[in-house]
Amino acid sequence: MISNLEILLRLGISAVLGMVIGFERERQNQPAGLRTHTILAVGSCLAMTISINLSMQFLPAITGDPARLAAQVVSGIGFLGAGAILRYGINVKGLTTATSLWTIAMVGLAVGAGHYFAGIATTLLLLAVLVLLNILEKKLIRVYTTVSVSVTAKNNPALIKTLEEGFHKLNKSIISMGIDQNLEYQSTTVNLVIKAIEDESFEDIHDFISTVPGVTHFRIN
Secondary structure (H helix, E strand, C coil): CCCHHHHHHHHHHHHHHHHHHHHHHHHCCCCCCHHHHHHHHHHHHHHHHHHHHHHHHCCCCCCCCCCHHHHHHHHHCHHHHHHHCEEECCEEECHHHHHHHHHHHHHHHHHHCCCHHHHHHHHHHHHHHHHHHHHHHHHHCCCEEEEEEEEEEECCCCHHHHHHHHHHHCCCEEEEEEEEEECCCCEEEEEEEEEEECCCCCHHHHHHHHCCCCEEEEEEC
């Protein structure tokens, strides 16, 4: 049987390791942050310690698998991971957080089983991946997002063609386009969703639309 003092030690270590990863996710404004990772690590650790104690409690009358209860943590983590994944247009956010939740649950199980080195080493490696690779990604990999553009113009039958050619010259891909014509005011409104580099200035889009003939107003989100 695992002693009460040993259980407290394992739960405490799990909580600290969960906090380390949770704090990093919290800084990135992720839906699953400090509290979620900490609680998950502690809960996983508890599941493992209880599973071990139960398997030892009834020996030799009953033999049990100490990993049976802990194994349910692995399958049960799915709903948390799904809740962390969000979709915005063509962008999917939260996959990294979902995998960090799964990994921190494994860390909790490892610590609960007494594998302190494995749990601590995995946490440090996970933290390095989240922090260092995030910096490298921003420097080496272009991250794309979607931009909504609405343009209203009068007396310009070539509006759509002009917009398509203009955005092509700006290296902006048009994902979708909607057209709304107002016969009363003889105006045409074109609503576009454009693929653009994240954190990029929209000045080039603003300057281009400003030169399109007949434009009365436009909006960029």
